[in-house]
Amino acid sequence: MDLNTQSSDTREKVLDVACQFFSEKGYRETTIALICQEAQANIAAVNYHFGTKEKLYQLAWQHAHQQLLARFSPDGDVAPDRPAAQRLRGRIRAGLQRAMMGDAFEFGIMRNEMANPTGLLRQVIDDTISPLRKATQAILRELLGPQATDVDVELCEVCVVAPWLHITRHHLAEEHEGLAPVFREEMLDAMVDHFTAYALAGIRETRRRIERSSGKSRKRS
Amino acid sequence: MDLNTQSSDTREKVLDVACQFFSEKGYRETTIALICQEAQANIAAVNYHFGTKEKLYQLAWQHAHQQLLARFSPDGDVAPDRPAAQRLRGRIRAGLQRAMMGDAFEFGIMRNEMANPTGLLRQVIDDTISPLRKATQAILRELLGPQATDVDVELCEVCVVAPWLHITRHHLAEEHEGLAPVFREEMLDAMVDHFTAYALAGIRETRRRIERSSGKSRKRS
Amino acid sequence: MDLNTQSSDTREKVLDVACQFFSEKGYRETTIALICQEAQANIAAVNYHFGTKEKLYQLAWQHAHQQLLARFSPDGDVAPDRPAAQRLRGRIRAGLQRAMMGDAFEFGIMRNEMANPTGLLRQVIDDTISPLRKATQAILRELLGPQATDVDVELCEVCVVAPWLHITRHHLAEEHEGLAPVFREEMLDAMVDHFTAYALAGIRETRRRIERSSGKSRKRS
Amino acid sequence: MDLNTQSSDTREKVLDVACQFFSEKGYRETTIALICQEAQANIAAVNYHFGTKEKLYQLAWQHAHQQLLARFSPDGDVAPDRPAAQRLRGRIRAGLQRAMMGDAFEFGIMRNEMANPTGLLRQVIDDTISPLRKATQAILRELLGPQATDVDVELCEVCVVAPWLHITRHHLAEEHEGLAPVFREEMLDAMVDHFTAYALAGIRETRRRIERSSGKSRKRS
DNA sequence: AATGAATGAGCCTTCATTCAT
DNA sequence: GATGAATGAAGGCTCATTCAT
Numbered sequence: 001m002d003l004n005t006q007s008s009d010t011r012e013k014v015l016d017v018a019c020q021f022f023s024e025k026g027y028r029e030t031t032i033a034l035i036c037q038e039a040q041a042n043i044a045a046v047n048y049h050f051g052t053k054e055k056l057y058q059l060a061w062q063h064a065h066q067q068l069l070a071r072f073s074p075d076g077d078v079a080p081d082r083p084a085a086q087r088l089r090g091r092i093r094a095g096l097q098r099a100m101m102g103d104a105f106e107f108g109i110m111r112n113e114m115a116n117p118t119g120l121l122r123q124v125i126d127d128t129i130s131p132l133r134k135a136t137q138a139i140l141r142e143l144l145g146p147q148a149t150d151v152d153v154e155l156c157e158v159c160v161v162a163p164w165l166h167i168t169r170h171h172l173a174e175e176h177e178g179l180a181p182v183f184r185e186e187m188l189d190a191m192v193d194h195f196t197a198y199a200l201a202g203i204r205e206t207r208r209r210i211e212r213s214s215g216k217s218r219k220r221s
Numbered sequence: 222m223d224l225n226t227q228s229s230d231t232r233e234k235v236l237d238v239a240c241q242f243f244s245e246k247g248y249r250e251t252t253i254a255l256i257c258q259e260a261q262a263n264i265a266a267v268n269y270h271f272g273t274k275e276k277l278y279q280l281a282w283q284h285a286h287q288q289l290l291a292r293f294s295p296d297g298d299v300a301p302d303r304p305a306a307q308r309l310r311g312r313i314r315a316g317l318q319r320a321m322m323g324d325a326f327e328f329g330i331m332r333n334e335m336a337n338p339t340g341l342l343r344q345v346i347d348d349t350i351s352p353l354r355k356a357t358q359a360i361l362r363e364l365l366g367p368q369a370t371d372v373d374v375e376l377c378e379v380c381v382v383a384p385w386l387h388i389t390r391h392h393l394a395e396e397h398e399g400l401a402p403v404f405r406e407e408m409l410d411a412m413v414d415h416f417t418a419y420a421l422a423g424i425r426e427t428r429r430r431i432e433r434s435s436g437k438s439r440k441r442s
Numbered sequence: 443m444d445l446n447t448q449s450s451d452t453r454e455k456v457l458d459v460a461c462q463f464f465s466e467k468g469y470r471e472t473t474i475a476l477i478c479q480e481a482q483a484n485i486a487a488v489n490y491h492f493g494t495k496e497k498l499y500q501l502a503w504q505h506a507h508q509q510l511l512a513r514f515s516p517d518g519d520v521a522p523d524r525p526a527a528q529r530l531r532g533r534i535r536a537g538l539q540r541a542m543m544g545d546a547f548e549f550g551i552m553r554n555e556m557a558n559p560t561g562l563l564r565q566v567i568d569d570t571i572s573p574l575r576k577a578t579q580a581i582l583r584e585l586l587g588p589q590a591t592d593v594d595v596e597l598c599e600v601c602v603v604a605p606w607l608h609i610t611r612h613h614l615a616e617e618h619e620g621l622a623p624v625f626r627e628e629m630l631d632a633m634v635d636h637f638t639a640y641a642l643a644g645i646r647e648t649r650r651r652i653e654r655s656s657g658k659s660r661k662r663s
Numbered sequence: 664m665d666l667n668t669q670s671s672d673t674r675e676k677v678l679d680v681a682c683q684f685f686s687e688k689g690y691r692e693t694t695i696a697l698i699c700q701e702a703q704a705n706i707a708a709v710n711y712h713f714g715t716k717e718k719l720y721q722l723a724w725q726h727a728h729q730q731l732l733a734r735f736s737p738d739g740d741v742a743p744d745r746p747a748a749q750r751l752r753g754r755i756r757a758g759l760q761r762a763m764m765g766d767a768f769e770f771g772i773m774r775n776e777m778a779n780p781t782g783l784l785r786q787v788i789d790d791t792i793s794p795l796r797k798a799t800q801a802i803l804r805e806l807l808g809p810q811a812t813d814v815d816v817e818l819c820e821v822c823v824v825a826p827w828l829h830i831t832r833h834h835l836a837e838e839h840e841g842l843a844p845v846f847r848e849e850m851l852d853a854m855v856d857h858f859t860a861y862a863l864a865g866i867r868e869t870r871r872r873i874e875r876s877s878g879k880s881r882k883r884s
Numbered sequence: 885a886a887t888g889a890a891t892g893a894g895c896c897t898t899c900a901t902t903c904a905t
Numbered sequence: 906g907a908t909g910a911a912t913g914a915a916g917g918c919t920c921a922t923t924c925a926t
Binding site for chain 4: 470605608640
């Protein structure tokens with residue numbers, strides 16, 4: 001039993017280490033040799049367990065993604081029957097947590113969604129991110145009212161979501177340069193308050209604009 | 222002179238092509254051979270003109286940056302004596318323009334600020350980006366009032382700036398996948414309206430919160 | 443017993459598949475992994491049952507050889523007391539059959555006798571082919587008459603045998619390219635007729651030349 | 664000038680060595696490292712000059728082919744206005760010469776036309792062999808008379824050509840095993856006599872059969 | 885008897901860089 | 906000033922083989 005676990009552990013270990021390196025250094029910069037060295041595994045083990053560096057990459061990403069989502073529930077532990085504003089706050093909290101504490105994950109997705117748009121992760125990202133986006137959009141649609149178009153929703157989504165990625169980047173850079181972090185974990189609650197209030201104000205204003213302009217249109221027509 | 226011009230042209234050509242490829246494919250993915258092939262230059266020319274790939278990289282980045290700033294004035298052509306809200310609008314417009322039309326630039330910076338945080342571009346980015354950030358922060362500070370702390374300003378800055386990068390990423394991905402763009406150039410004005418209104422609402426709300434909480438604090442103390 | 447049978451079946455299966463792949467792709471091009479995958483056997487089974495790839499190779503060859511000889515009797519089902527011309531015809535028929543229908547065998551021998559002259563199969567080929575050659579040569583010697591030297595016999599043997607290998611090659615190439623076969627199975631009888639008549643004419647002519655030249659020599663001496 | 668020649672010599676040297684090794688050991692068994700070691704070239708030179716091992720392979724083959732054809736004119740130095748029988752004799756002589764003296768060539772083609780029908784050389788072989796085949800077939804058609812079909816011609820071609828390949832194989836094997844050659848170069852003239860006489864007799868007999876059977880058909884119809 | 889895991893040697897290829905001209 | 910040739914280091918991958926179970 002112990003042995004069984006141990007044998008499976010090589011695979012697990014490699015996956016963990018890979019996950020870490022891919023996040024820190026990106027796909028190209030991370031060599032199989034480095035991973036295996038750190039994981040104390042044979043260099044051929046990667047090919048045995050995962051087939052290709054690419055496959056390992058994709059799996060590592062999924063691995064990290066699942067771990068992260070497990071740590072921070074994407075709804076921020078806000079029940080789905082609570083008012084939309086609170087649910088949005090939950091999403092924002094979860095997003096910030098992922099951005100600020102997820103060493104391996106949101107990082108990797110960033111780098112690879114942008115730095116390597118060759119589409120290595122395209123599909124796997126779509127599969128994992130889409131549900132999250134849909135949920136956020138549903139909340140926004142509710143807050144924006146029935147007259148909001150898809151583009152309206154999407155523009156607001158950008159405003160809500162973009163800061164997470166931005167902060168991820170911030171963290172990455174700081175870590176790499178050895179700088180003191182500007183946005184520290186202790187600030188999380190204050191940041192959630194700020195981003196939520198900011199977003200809700202922006203959304204309310206957007207709703208007003210939508211309804212006003214549609215009102216005009218109606219009068220005109 | 223003729224020769225000088227011609228040789229200089231080779232240099233220019235290489236720089237242009239490098240710029241393009243570095244943006245599209247990143248540092249690692251772009252090979253000197255590819256650049257030289259496309260620029261119809263000898264493969265040794267790069268090392269001759271620029272010394273190393275790294276140097277070429279940095280120069281290419283500066284090149285792109287300057288080109289882009291020249292095309293889209295970072296203040297959005299809003300005079301510095303106009304009200305802060307309008308100046309913010311100018312910044313937002315310029316940011317969106319860079320995000321949506323800058324094929325080579327904002328792109329490269331993204332990738333390399335995050336995907337290659339080895340710091341190859343750290344310095345050069347600091348030199349070029351810092352002034353832009355300072356200017357934006359000054360506007361935000363004005364809008365947020367005298368009680369706003371540096372963190373307050375920075376949190377708002379994130380909300381204003383992050384969407385640009387987000388949209389850049391969007392464009393990159395769409396281009397690479399051959400998808401129809403969600404945010405098209407014709408939408409620019411509408412988008413500027415939206416982001417500006419959204420941001421101003423968020424900022425006003427933030428100011429209210431700052432002043433309220435500081436009022437409480439005052440009463441308490 | 444059951445286990446024994448089952449295990450033996452695995453062995454058999456591997457041998458069959460190996461035989462097929464070795465014939466189709468040659469020794470180097472055929473990987474143990476491929477064989478085991480196709481035979482639904484564990485990758486370690488080969489080394490368990492056969493020791494090394496080389497051993498498997500040799501065994502596979504013998505296997506194929508025996509199967510083929512069993513299918514097409516090398517004398518073409520012509521009794522040894524029939525006239526030499528008819529026995530030759532039998533040999534030619536059997537040779538053509540092996541060439542045209544032997545998917546796995548004559549093929550493998552070709553490739554390995556020539557493409558892999560490292561001598562992996564040298565011995566095993568000698569053991570299996572020599573008897574066939576001897577038999578053919580005996581017939582030829584009979585047809586060529588008592589004055590024929592060993593070289594005379596061997597030269598004629600080449601003319602008789604070479605076309606078989608040639609046609610094997612033909613088939614292989616056609617199969618691989620997906621071309622329609624030039625020499626089809628329905629043509630077998632016509633081909634046997636042709637090759638036999640051609641060979642007998644050639645042999646008769648050769649005999650005439652041998653005897654004429656030996657006549658001259660006699661006159662001279 | 665001398666230097667120019669020298670620089671080009673590396674390429675030439677590699678090509679020569681490659682040619683030799685590919686012939687002796689085949690494609691798979693020949694490693695780039697081995698070639699470069701023997702040619703005293705850097706291991707990356709192959710990729711610089713030829714791109715791929717595959718490309719080198721194809722070029723090596725062409726190289727050998729041309730060299731060989733240059734050494735032994737495929738028509739055996741028999742003028743095209745001589746009688747068909749003599750032209751056939753010329754072809755047979757050239758074929759035997761290639762088979763018996765061509766160390767690097769006919770060898771390689773054998774191995775690769777059969778052992779590696781993956782088609783690496785398919786095209787290049789077609790281009791080089793086809794003209795030779797066409798010429799031989801034209802002669803045979805002339806000898807077989809107007810009633811001969813394509814299949815008739817091809818069957819005779821097999822009988823004429825196959826021995827060459829057979830003898831090539833013979834030589835290869837002997838060389839590899841260190842055996843004394845059965846067919847020695849001194850025997851060339853005698854062998855040409857034998858094969859020519861044998862072939863002409865076979866062809867005449869074939870013509871007789873063709874015309875006889877067509878005669879019967881005519882009477883029948 | 886049979887297997888899943890693991891290994892080490894080796895191969896082809898890429899690429900930034902250098903050098904002689 | 907500019908280039909074609911050449912290089913060395915490194916990377917990803919394949920594959921036959923072994924070992925513990």
